[in-house]
Amino acid sequence: MAVAVAAAARETQIPDDVVDEIMLRLPSRSSLARAAAACSAFRALVSSPRFLRRHRARHPPDPGALLGSFTFSSEGSVFHPAEPPHPSASAARAVLAAADFSFAFLPPSPVDDPRKGLGWIVRDHRDGRFLLDLVASLDDNVFSELAVCDPLSRRYVVLPPIPEELRAAVDRPLGVIGGRRRCEPFLAPCDDDAADEAEPAFAVVWTARCPRKVVALAFSSRDGRWRALPSPECFVWSRHRSPFGCPVHAVWNRRFYAHGCFYWLDCLTHRWLVLDTRAMELSLMEIPSPTGYWEEHVAVVEGEDGKVGVFAHDFYHAGGNACLYYYTIVHDGGEGPRWQLERTVPLPWSAAHGRPYSIRAAANGSLILEVNHGTPAFMMSNRSRDVELYKIDVKSFKLEKICRARCAAGDIAWAYFGFSPLLSLPTV
Template identity: 30%
Template sequence: MTGGRQRRKRRLREARQTTAVVTHISSLPDDIVREIFLRLPSLATLVRAACACRAWRRAVSSSLAFRCRFRALHQALLLGVFFDRERGDLPVFAPAKRRSDPDVLAALRGGDFCLTTLMEEVDDKVPLGWRPVDCRDGYLVLVNSATASRNLIDVVNPLARQRPEYIGMPTLDDDTALTADLHLLSSDEDPMSFRLVYLFHDMSRTRASRVRVAVFSSETWDWRVLPWVELEHDDGANQWLQFGTQAKGLVCWGFTEQERMLTLDTKTMKFSVRELPPCPDPEPDDAFFRRLVVAGESKDGALCIVRVAASGIYAWLWLIDDDCGGGDKWVLRNILKYTGVAAILHTTDVVAIRDGFVYLATSDTVLSLCLETWKLEKLFSMGNYCEDFYPYFMAWPCSLVGNYGRFAVLQDQDGPSNDA
């Protein structure tokens, strides 16, 4: 009798243990985990949740389809801005005011937004004197402005806390080349690799100009200088191009006369010149400061060109036909105008466009403007006006990338997909 009761107790205990193992939250199927994670409010929340256990981290890092869906459903998360105040030794970071979001605060605490790794590497050959020139996909591109180190570039990921690896400037055999702009190109297939595109232009000849780019690859750690490309140009000024912005696989530079735009296809490295629609109320020809013509993307992926004019903010939405040879055909889809900030338009400039949100800077404030709802939101104050202003958006972290730094697509390609 006693032996029978003991056997029943043992079987009940084993059954309870088996049930506990089966129903433990870490044992959920990967497809269920991903469906739950798609409903999280932000990328910062996803990172904390996925890193809670190995199974969840594997579920996220192994699926390229999940990453694409999550990005499509969630607005790019602005963590703050880097700016160059009075050409100091290092750029200053101003965090976005999200005091009620513990996940964003955790990301800020875990990152190196004071760029202390650059302070640790200071010596006679590399003194402090870094200024920002681009910020994209989690990387901040810096150029050393110290007298003895003007030929150094560094690409920093504040959330990764990696040691600096300095990049030398490209060498050109043409003294007439003027440096114009430096941009970082990242890769969705391998987010730990990147390219740099350095634009040069030549104003040595009258009423004509030519441009060329040098391309740096983190795979080879070397520059490749491409040939000169002739352009028709009749401005006569040395600084005839504005600073560039990126959208839809293009780097776009507005002409200072604001009627045309130079574009570079980052896949083919082919230059094109586009005619821009006339602005209904352009700035006068003798305007002291020409504001930027900025390129970005709308929420549905259309190319968006935005500029601030005398009476409002104008946005041109374009559809690009990729079947016409590298996006050679642009179709104007819509023109939008916003006049809600008329009182401060004289001090307002566009600094970035991401996922249908236009990010604006006034003399002391950072604002966001939604192109769908026209809702204008004050993000945070800057204190003093800064000429060089670079929004920092949280990128997909290396900790959620499979296969030792490269995307693990085995589950998406070789095996049955659970993301259908």
């Protein structure tokens, strides 16, 4: 009888190649994570680098779950993992335990003092990779050394220096990040034409804002070369701004990505600087914005159906009822692009004695808010503070708490999307 039962079990067992094909058809790595929890055999299959490469080649890029927030300041790098009852809390704890967010695996710096802007500092994060740059002296803070790394695998690539013939186009660049740097490098998404390659490709864009133009250079890991991008004349960034508005570097430091393009918004002059990463071209667009918004009051997000969305809030709230406004950018024939109000999102915090929240970051159709219940947000920018981080996405517009965090004065924040170490391939 036992022999017959064993034979019947063998006959009903699904062959490994069929299981493999079924798993390949799961739509995302989040689905794979749920399947991996079913049994050890499934877990071994979906964590295989070969299987994950095949899955990536078959499906669109998956940014993964929101695992928390990553902040960088002069006090160092900190990952704030999502906390229970957030559904990504367990994966976030695993990432925190496995990754090296101190980036101690990078080549040693001759001078390591991030408080003065020396040594390696974080400049950007995208798709599990971090971009850091290094200067040994503030007298030479334009053409810094750049490295792309993966804190989970502790692998890194130091980029070749920008060639002298490309450097010649940079003339009297203006400062960013509080004057510690005179360049703004960031990671850009790569196309999926070679999704079956052993390691995903990456691209880095290096920009500098000169008095009469923006200089933009691009590096691709596929050919290992830097090239110049066509750039428009950009007098508007310094010529038409009011001394009572936000400083120009506040515009330049607030960069957003949506549907293949990076955006810098100047609400005072109604001008957007746009970098199309598919054509690798810069352009200027004039999009009149509603009155009363400063640059730190707005964030561009990836809207539904390929639309460009904008979250914005007022400096003051009439009646003390805090809220966000969600717009989409629409193109009406000869009138040109404009902001169209789609909905008002009420927030649960009282704003009777000052707005308690501020926009921290935007990524993958989500907005990250920093909330301080004790002191109005605009009074907290120059001191360390204990805050709560929340997410709002453009699908549900529901407010979701991520975690509590200790934010240092003047830090820069990113929404950290990714996977648990089980499902994370080395990205460098």
